[in-house]
Amino acid sequence: MDKLDRPPFAITKTRTRFLGLTLDECVQAFFGGNAFVAVVVLGLITFFIFREGSGFFNQNWANLELYRKAGLEFVDHLKQQEEDHTALIRYLFDLRVRTVKHYTDEEGMSLANANKRLMAFDDYSYDFGDAVEPLRGAVMDLGDWVSMVKTRALVTEDRLEEQRQLLAVGKVDEAAAIKIEEIDFGAELQPLLAFRPAYAEINAEFAAGLLRVLALPDPDLPTPELQARLAKFKVLVGGYIEEFPRIEKALLDWDYTKPVPFAKAVSSFAVGGRWLTASFWQDWYGVVPLFTGSLMVSMVALAIAVPLGVGAAIYVNQLAGEREQRFIKPCIEFISAIPSVVLGFFGIAVLGQAIRVLSQWEALSWVPGFPVAERLNALTAGVLLALIAVPTIFTLAEDALQNVPRAFKEASFALGATRLQTILRIIMPAALSGIISAVLLGFGRVIGETMVVLLCAGNRIAIPDFTTGFAAFTQPVHTMTGIIAQEMGEVVQGGIHYRSLFVVGMLLFVIALVINYLAQKIVQRYRISIG
Amino acid sequence: MDSPASSSSTAPGVAPAVPQSSRTETTPTLIDIQNVDFAYGDTKALHDITLQIPEKRVTAFIGPSGCGKSTLLRCLNRMNDLIDGAKVERGSIKIRDIDIYRPDVDVIELRKRVGMVFQKSNPFPKSIYENITYGLRLQGESNKARLDEVVERSLRGAALWDEVKDRLHTSGLGLSGGQQQRLCIARAIAVAPEIILMDEPCSALDPIATAKVEELIHELKEKFTIVIVTHNMQQAARCSDGTAFFYLGKLIEYAETQTIFMNPGNPQTEAYVSGRFG
Numbered sequence: 001m002d003k004l005d006r007p008p009f010a011i012t013k014t015r016t017r018f019l020g021l022t023l024d025e026c027v028q029a030f031f032g033g034n035a036f037v038a039v040v041v042l043g044l045i046t047f048f049i050f051r052e053g054s055g056f057f058n059q060n061w062a063n064l065e066l067y068r069k070a071g072l073e074f075v076d077h078l079k080q081q082e083e084d085h086t087a088l089i090r091y092l093f094d095l096r097v098r099t100v101k102h103y104t105d106e107e108g109m110s111l112a113n114a115n116k117r118l119m120a121f122d123d124y125s126y127d128f129g130d131a132v133e134p135l136r137g138a139v140m141d142l143g144d145w146v147s148m149v150k151t152r153a154l155v156t157e158d159r160l161e162e163q164r165q166l167l168a169v170g171k172v173d174e175a176a177a178i179k180i181e182e183i184d185f186g187a188e189l190q191p192l193l194a195f196r197p198a199y200a201e202i203n204a205e206f207a208a209g210l211l212r213v214l215a216l217p218d219p220d221l222p223t224p225e226l227q228a229r230l231a232k233f234k235v236l237v238g239g240y241i242e243e244f245p246r247i248e249k250a251l252l253d254w255d256y257t258k259p260v261p262f263a264k265a266v267s268s269f270a271v272g273g274r275w276l277t278a279s280f281w282q283d284w285y286g287v288v289p290l291f292t293g294s295l296m297v298s299m300v301a302l303a304i305a306v307p308l309g310v311g312a313a314i315y316v317n318q319l320a321g322e323r324e325q326r327f328i329k330p331c332i333e334f335i336s337a338i339p340s341v342v343l344g345f346f347g348i349a350v351l352g353q354a355i356r357v358l359s360q361w362e363a364l365s366w367v368p369g370f371p372v373a374e375r376l377n378a379l380t381a382g383v384l385l386a387l388i389a390v391p392t393i394f395t396l397a398e399d400a401l402q403n404v405p406r407a408f409k410e411a412s413f414a415l416g417a418t419r420l421q422t423i424l425r426i427i428m429p430a431a432l433s434g435i436i437s438a439v440l441l442g443f444g445r446v447i448g449e450t451m452v453v454l455l456c457a458g459n460r461i462a463i464p465d466f467t468t469g470f471a472a473f474t475q476p477v478h479t480m481t482g483i484i485a486q487e488m489g490e491v492v493q494g495g496i497h498y499r500s501l502f503v504v505g506m507l508l509f510v511i512a513l514v515i516n517y518l519a520q521k522i523v524q525r526y527r528i529s530i531g
Numbered sequence: 532m533d534s535p536a537s538s539s540s541t542a543p544g545v546a547p548a549v550p551q552s553s554r555t556e557t558t559p560t561l562i563d564i565q566n567v568d569f570a571y572g573d574t575k576a577l578h579d580i581t582l583q584i585p586e587k588r589v590t591a592f593i594g595p596s597g598c599g600k601s602t603l604l605r606c607l608n609r610m611n612d613l614i615d616g617a618k619v620e621r622g623s624i625k626i627r628d629i630d631i632y633r634p635d636v637d638v639i640e641l642r643k644r645v646g647m648v649f650q651k652s653n654p655f656p657k658s659i660y661e662n663i664t665y666g667l668r669l670q671g672e673s674n675k676a677r678l679d680e681v682v683e684r685s686l687r688g689a690a691l692w693d694e695v696k697d698r699l700h701t702s703g704l705g706l707s708g709g710q711q712q713r714l715c716i717a718r719a720i721a722v723a724p725e726i727i728l729m730d731e732p733c734s735a736l737d738p739i740a741t742a743k744v745e746e747l748i749h750e751l752k753e754k755f756t757i758v759i760v761t762h763n764m765q766q767a768a769r770c771s772d773g774t775a776f777f778y779l780g781k782l783i784e785y786a787e788t789q790t791i792f793m794n795p796g797n798p799q800t801e802a803y804v805s806g807r808f809g
Contacts (some may be wrong), residue, residue: 321615322615368585373779405653407649407651407653408615408653408655410610410613410647410649410653411647411649411653411654411655411664411715411718413610413613413642414608414610414642414646414649414671414719415642415643415646415649415665415666415718415719415722416639416640416642416643416666416669416670416722417665417666417669418639421669425665425669426655429656429657430655430656495735
């Protein structure tokens, strides 16, 4: 007989409790906790980046303020004038190189003879170069002066800061012992203001000097093409001289007391064309060269990776047999497992060299920018980054193609479509949004990639010369990711340079956020359209 | 609903009870299937199928799931080519006396002449207009007037014109299930095939939509030869002229529809059509 101490319909739970929770609740808490940690970490990262970066614009503002007050801005007008002159001298030098090349290559002259033939030209160049002397002297004197003013201002700031810190911990006596030199910018800048009348004279003398040179008989040049270049040089010089009154006016209008608007602190970052740090003259934090670099490298990468990745995805998904699929898919996916530093190493050792050798082939000389001057450039880095983007694009595009219902394909075949027609007219359009989001995520992957660009992009912080067209892609560039990796180790924590790197990081963060958001939006639309 | 199609005047008197059909020919044979064995890799799906499908008539394939009726249907326009390892191992399938499995047959041309409507309606994610013109555009037709004309004719042919004529340029996916299926039929007839294969065209439709499609089948047989696979025996009885019963990859019986349902020659057929198994 059955015992009757158990109720016949025993369905109540026997609960074992742990910390007052049932097993189910424990499991829930464990997994929920994991998910929560991920969200918290993301929040912390965001908060930290923005906190560290946020102070930058104020510091940059002060930086620009000092640039004006200490008179560096004033001297930079003159420096620019001098640099423009130097550029003209370079133009002459370039012309000389071409002429020598003509003499030696075309006319079979020895180098010594060619140089002899160019003596008149050299005299002309020297005269042109010497004309700048009065300006150069003034620039050096004034430059030294304002540099000193700036240094003193910085020292004063440091001392004030030190004093504040001492006072904050209550060391009043020590704080009082710090000598603070108040700087009266108005008085310090007197030499600059007094220079203005003299400048008008110097300018007049300089312009006259240049015109004298232009009036000299043209040095003898062998070909019409070279003569045309000389004529163009004269036009350039004419334009240069016409600028003089504008500079004079800029100096007259210059007022050190005029406050720098805050917008300038932002715009000098956002649209500033110079990234110049730890300079003894003036630091600039303009993100444009880095942004262009990142963008160019990514463009090269996508231009290669999109056809490769999407093409491979179409092949594997639509055309390949099962055995090919089993071979190709892991191969492509394995590329993403290669550490990027290894790829970068490969880029330096093999690819950079290969591109250089390739670019020296006569048959490829029509390619813009070939032969390449630098082994490491945007092209090298972009080609390598393409390798990194291919697996991302391939995998996601393949998913998108896989999600196209098989019924579409069958219907198309049943109507007498060839494979190619089916792929181009049915499969691709149906998977298009998925493919676009794959490309976007591939873009996100390459713009955030650091090691490869740091090793292979050449790391020259300058906006490439786009007047050369596509050849710009064979110039070395620096990137947003690369600059952070390179400079973060050597900056003073809390300093303006440190914060500027965080702002670059913020920019990358925002770009990644926007890309991912767009990709998700597009994929959502895609799901709806399939129904 | 119409009365069963078998009541039509073309119905022959006798129905043989043997698998090999020797039915009286009222219309010439269009599709001639001789001793076909078919296999998916190592799995044999069809055993020694022989049957003749006459022109301008509706022929139904019935049988329980997995009996090979869809496989045979897909052999007729070589849709099975898309499946790895699937092949006809023996026998021949001739359409108008041409063996469609001959190596020099252009599958693309074949499929233009043998259209297909699938079990689940599968309009492309394009507009109604583009769905119907797809087949013609593939053939290079781009004359707008001609395309417009075909769209109207096809939609009228599929009894869909009045319902969609005001929204030809909206997505085909916005139609109801029954409309989508009729759109697929319109798409199939737009390329003017000779034969239309229908693979359980009504299995996902409600009774009213089913009735419309069946009515349509009736009208279509004026112009096309129709082969329809169906699970629904009433449907086979209602709209087909001839019926073939398959079981386990074999053709058990093929005869006039009326014969199959009223006076089947094979006990298995009788068991199936009377609902005792399957």
